[in-house]
Amino acid sequence: MDEIQKTLLEQIAGLHEVPTGAYNLRINGELGGRNTTANIDIVPKKDVSGIDIIIKPGTRNESVHIPVLLSQTGLKECVYNDFFIGEDCDVTIVAGCGIHNGGDAASEHSGIHRFFIKKNAKIKYVEKHYGSGEGTGERIMNPTTEVTIEDGGYMEMDTVQIKGVDSTKRVTKATLGENATIVIREKLMTHGKQTAETEFTVDLNGMNSSANVISRSVAKDDSHQVFLSRVNGNNACAGHTECDAIIMDNASVSAIPEITANHLEASLIHEAAIGKIAGEQLIKLMTLGLTEEEAEAQIVNGFLK
Amino acid sequence: MLELRNISYRVEQDGIVKDILNDISFTIEDRFVAVTGPNGGGKSTLAKVIAGIIPPTEGRIILDGEDITGLSITERARKGISFAFQQPVRFKGITVKDLITLAAGKKLSIGEVCNYLSEVGLCARDYVNREVNASLSGGELKRIEIATVMARGTKLSVFDEPEAGIDLWSFQNLIRVFEEMHDKIQGSIMIISHQERILNIADKVIVISGGKLSDIGKKEDILPGLLGVTGSCSRQR
Numbered sequence: 377m378d379e380i381q382k383t384l385l386e387q388i389a390g391l392h393e394v395p396t397g398a399y400n401l402r403i404n405g406e407l408g409g410r411n412t413t414a415n416i417d418i419v420p421k422k423d424v425s426g427i428d429i430i431i432k433p434g435t436r437n438e439s440v441h442i443p444v445l446l447s448q449t450g451l452k453e454c455v456y457n458d459f460f461i462g463e464d465c466d467v468t469i470v471a472g473c474g475i476h477n478g479g480d481a482a483s484e485h486s487g488i489h490r491f492f493i494k495k496n497a498k499i500k501y502v503e504k505h506y507g508s509g510e511g512t513g514e515r516i517m518n519p520t521t522e523v524t525i526e527d528g529g530y531m532e533m534d535t536v537q538i539k540g541v542d543s544t545k546r547v548t549k550a551t552l553g554e555n556a557t558i559v560i561r562e563k564l565m566t567h568g569k570q571t572a573e574t575e576f577t578v579d580l581n582g583m584n585s586s587a588n589v590i591s592r593s594v595a596k597d598d599s600h601q602v603f604l605s606r607v608n609g610n611n612a613c614a615g616h617t618e619c620d621a622i623i624m625d626n627a628s629v630s631a632i633p634e635i636t637a638n639h640l641e642a643s644l645i646h647e648a649a650i651g652k653i654a655g656e657q658l659i660k661l662m663t664l665g666l667t668e669e670e671a672e673a674q675i676v677n678g679f680l681k
Numbered sequence: 682m683l684e685l686r687n688i689s690y691r692v693e694q695d696g697i698v699k700d701i702l703n704d705i706s707f708t709i710e711d712r713f714v715a716v717t718g719p720n721g722g723g724k725s726t727l728a729k730v731i732a733g734i735i736p737p738t739e740g741r742i743i744l745d746g747e748d749i750t751g752l753s754i755t756e757r758a759r760k761g762i763s764f765a766f767q768q769p770v771r772f773k774g775i776t777v778k779d780l781i782t783l784a785a786g787k788k789l790s791i792g793e794v795c796n797y798l799s800e801v802g803l804c805a806r807d808y809v810n811r812e813v814n815a816s817l818s819g820g821e822l823k824r825i826e827i828a829t830v831m832a833r834g835t836k837l838s839v840f841d842e843p844e845a846g847i848d849l850w851s852f853q854n855l856i857r858v859f860e861e862m863h864d865k866i867q868g869s870i871m872i873i874s875h876q877e878r879i880l881n882i883a884d885k886v887i888v889i890s891g892g893k894l895s896d897i898g899k900k901e902d903i904l905p906g907l908l909g910v911t912g913s914c915s916r917q918r
Contacts, residue, residue: 659734660770664783664784665755666755667755674783677774678774680774
């Protein structure tokens with residue numbers, strides 16, 4: 377790894393070197409390193425680009441890192457990764473993509489991640505996206521996440537995109553069985569002329585299944601964001617989606633709720649709030665000695681923390 | 682020392698000119714100065730004029746001999762003016778510790794943050810990592826607001842009705858906080874208040890009514906008149 381790649385890795389995975397435990401490192405479309413453990417196997421796909429991550433039933437307190445780094449300008453790739461999480465597992469999966477584009481051609485990474493979470497398995501999935509580089513070439517990321525959670529399964533998904541991604545369309549679909557739960561937290565910041573579209577669809581099919589989708593975002597400069605959350609309550613279930621956005625400068629944000637109750641015992645809530653930073657918040661921090669710019673930065677950092 | 686010279690704040694609304702503040706002059710060089718008077722009389726506007734939040738339409742503000750009338754909120758804060766809001770502001774994501782650290786303007790240990798919170802009667806452990814958001818009650822926010830001003834430790838601290846909403850916490854503690862602040866910093870504290878017990882610790886009492894300075898003097902001279910008014914009301918009942 378060169379310095380640029382090391383920086384990308386630190387930004388998306390908080391790692392300074394290759395991680396311990398199971399990992400698959402993809403650099404500029406090539407394998408940058410792989411490690412498997414007794415419980416976690418990583419098998420490359422034969423028909424398309426991508427890997428199968430197979431976690432044995434009952435695996436606990438283990439983690440898998442699968443970072444993707446792109447530092448070659450103009451590279452476009454589409455990767456299919458499938459995760460098979462065995463029954464009663466309790467594991468953490470850290471994915472993420474960092475693009476450094478120093479040239480004029482667009483670099484693009486599309487990742488299609490499918491999760492098959494077996495009965496009573498619990499996973500935490502962390503996904504960070506980051507872009508850098510002085511080139512005029514666009515940095516494009518289009519992550520698709522498809523999740524199937526069997527009875528009693530649990531997934532917590534933290535998805536973060538704070539800087540440098542010019543265009544993104546983020547699609548997440550989840551189908552839940554009986555007593556299954558999904559919690560999705562999204563943090564997003566766009567600036568310049570960036571666009572970000574987020575689309576969550578959750579089908580609450582099992583009895584007592586539940587979903588909580590929370591999005592916090594900041595749109596600066598001339599950027600544009602669209603947040604769509606669709607929750608279908610097809611059984612006795614609980615669903616909550618929340619979008620909280622700060623707009624600055626000439627930015628715009630749309631929040632589109634779509635909650636559908638197809639069952640009498642389905643309880644669904646959607647909340648959305650979009651607005652600029654409150655003037656009194658800026659004034660309060662300025663009375664503490666901060667400049668207006670410093671106050672703004674503190675408020676945004678806190679909001680996305 | 683803070684000096685207000687002929688401060689006026691005039692607004693025009695629907696063609697009608699209104700004097701919110703009208704030719705107010707006084708100095709603050711004492712330990713405690715209490716500003717009192719009827720609601721809507723201009724007290725909070727006066728505090729905001731001092732903090733730089735509202736620019737006066739006429740008059741000068743002098744801090745330690747320097748004319749600060751044209752200075753921004755930030756510049757005045759850095760010159761040593763602190764302001765505790767009557768209605769504290771909420772922030773999503775900013776914790777109590779973050780806010781007190783920003784107020785202090787330097788890194789604080791957890792122990793130091795906790796000391797400030799304990800001073801205002803909050804069990805520090807329960808609050809230090811909480812967000813300053815809508816989950817806190819009005820009374821809790823008021824105490825955190827006071828703690829931020831303590832953490833700043835500037836030569837002039839202005840409190841806008843600090844007693845509102847903190848009923849459960851005794852006034853005696855609030856007064857002790859003001860006294861300790863003065864002992865530590867040797868600065869001046871201006872308190873907007875209606876509370877007799879707070880007016881009682883003041884070295885100087887200023888009465889603002891209808892946008893004008895209607896009385897100023899030592900508490901011994903001012904309070905009997907103010908309390909006499911209250912007394913006559915209760916006699917009427």
